[in-house]
Amino acid sequence: MVIKLKQPNTSSAGPAPTIDTPAIVRGVINDIRANGDAAVRQYSEKFDKWSPASFKLSQEEIQEIISSVPKQIIDDIKQVQENVRTFARAQKDSIKEFELEIRPGVHLGQKNVPINSVGAYIPGGRYPLLASAHMTILTAKVAGCPHVTACTPPIAGKIPANTVAAMYLAGADDIYILGGVQAVAAMAIGTVTMKKVNFIAGPGNAFVAEAKRQLFGEEIGIDLPAGPTEILIVADEHADPFIVATDLLSQAEHGPDSPAVLITNSITVGEKTISEVDRLLKILPTADIASVSWDKLGEVNIVSDLDEAYKLADEYAYEHVQILTQNPRDALVKMSNYGALFLGQNTCVSYGDKCIGTNHVLPTRGAARYTGGLWVGKFLRTVTYQEVTNDKESGELGRLCGRSARAENFEGHARSGDARANKYLGDRFEWIG
Template identity: 75%
Template sequence: MGARHIKTAALTANTTTNQKVSDIVKGVIEDVKVNGDKAVRSYSEKFDKWSPESFKLSDSQIQDIISKVSAQTIADIKEAQKNIRTFAEAQRASIKDFEVEIQPGVFLGQRNNPINRAGAYIPGGRYPLLASAHMTILTAKVAGVKHVIACTPPIAGQIPHATIAAAHFAGADEIFLLGGTQAIAAMALGTETMAKVDFIAGPGNAFVAEAKKQLFGEIGIDLLAGPTEVLIIADERADSFTVATDLLSQAEHGPDSPAVLITTSEEVGRETIRYAGEILKKMPTAELAGTSWRDYGEVIVVDSLDEAYELANVYSSEHVQILTQRPREALEKMRNYGALFLGEKTCVSYGDKCIGTNHVLPTRKAGRYTGGLWVGKYLKTQTYQEVVDEKASGEIGRLCGRCSRAENFEGHARSGDLRAHKYLKDEHGWIDEVKIKASL
């Protein structure tokens, strides 16, 4: 029978940037480039109604802000950060420098050097996403980044105390209470009071994503984030209430977050739809979650799990949750995703908040060609080479000469010729000609 929808999305996910957003972002970037702090303050006043004496928080301000956070929240931040640090340290340990002697006297090597300065953007907007502080700052610090600047916006004119605490405990070297395009531009370009960074990581709204896109090249970025996505693969034994709960947990991120169920059981699919309707009736974030579920939610019935996995690979969702009898089968069957969540005892929200893996993940089918934020994103894998044997240098020089002339690169060829001449006594007319003419 093939795949069949029993709930179809009312809208198609928009993957293009609104021209108005693009133009606004371009104008802000150009203004910050020319006018620095003055422009940053102007846009902060305009967009966030926020214009403190200094956007950078002093040590005493940070400590005062932390004192307003409950002891339980502080303890939870530290426990979540312990998990994230442990996983990041394991990632760093998996990345090795090496040197190999490919032939006698010829050494090739690889070093993984951390970026010097990084910016971490921690969104505010609808929610104080303090978990993004863990994901961006901690990961950078474990990678060895010397200096991390954290930017997070005020929320409705208020300081997000828990977010500031999370950024501090994650190891931020400087914390700025600044958001939006103006924060991205300030970090990327530098101003009188903010030093330019080399790389920016962290999710954000359409303006933040567009700013990162326009500034890519001036600085490196983690990825271009779109709306949060979740896809669940469920078999006939999956608990429909769990499926509905987990779909809506991600739909509440915003009004345009795709939530998709692919199941081998029509009964599970229809029960999930019924439960979702009931849950939304008293869900505090129903306005957002309900809009996403109505406009972008899908329920698809397939004939087999193999068909489910293949269809999920086409969707290439940010989060893929496996609610089947053999969830680890997905490790072999799935290729395109941001992160996998295996079994009913696991859920996407764990990854979002505290389990230890990173929640900055590819969206809009980018999982086809990249993974999410991890320690390696903050490292530059750089190579080096050294030839210490004269005969080896001469032999490689001969090879270089032939390879270069096959591409009509005469200058490259001559660098190889010179080594072959010096160490193997090869005759090359151009060498003698140049030396003779230069001596006259």
């Protein structure tokens, strides 16, 4: 049985939005498909009030921008990127290429081939999100992708210098100060001034997510569907309500649609966490955003024991799941639906967002039930090859192929097998003569 100390405040949500996001995005994509760079510039002026002579930064401009970034920020970027690089390299090393001989002279193999051209979308707008550069560009480069085009929007009409530094140090081949649907569409479709990519990774607002969804398949591959960030904390009676509240609000500040959920077996922890959230919101500089998320989407659920807590957490299937219990590693066995686990009070979700080295582009809105987050493998195409060097085995496979194909009424397939059975085993077929 679940007791809800705090439920989402649906009354504060207001009327349903009247903006038809799919239609707006479709219109922008179609315009860019038809009019290329002219349409890209039109929408950049409209949405971002941004229309430089060139959206692409030259190497001279990049170096000048980086020179304006404080040394401590550069040093921190390099340290974080080394963490991300180390983990991504370990991931790549875990994906093995192999070849085996399943029968004499019958060779089957697997290779991992990097995607040739990748687009990385680094969101901005409200905040300069340096970490998204590490997670997308750097991971693609570790995978071995030869070319990465990176786009980030201006912030209040200015170039986000810190983000540009992170993009450059991550290894971006081309950097554009361009945001929104127009950036995603330009990368996916290609224009005179922007080379078309094969795959786009990176988070963004509802319009960016919708653009990726609409362009997926025909034009590009994408990393995963993404929505507002989510945090769920499983806490036992030993958890510190101050830590719980602080960590819930760390994600609630992302935006007004960011759910923050606590599941605990302790009503005391639940009640004290609510009190701590209320107190901290009075002094949090981003309270104007975090308070909206907490009011609209914050939840505190009391359950009878931790087994019930883990089961309920799996039903949420949230992006970030933080385990604040005495034995946090139990969650590795008892849970399966999450984007990333953060185990113990020494490990907060913000570490994953900003610096620890695992990727922060993670599944939201229940997508954790069927996919993991962005990782080096997303930038690799695992392809297979086969070779038969033994004549007799080719003939035997030809017989098997012929029988198997005819069971499905695929005569053309069957005859490819027949030809080998005839050539190497002497089998006679009426169609061969």
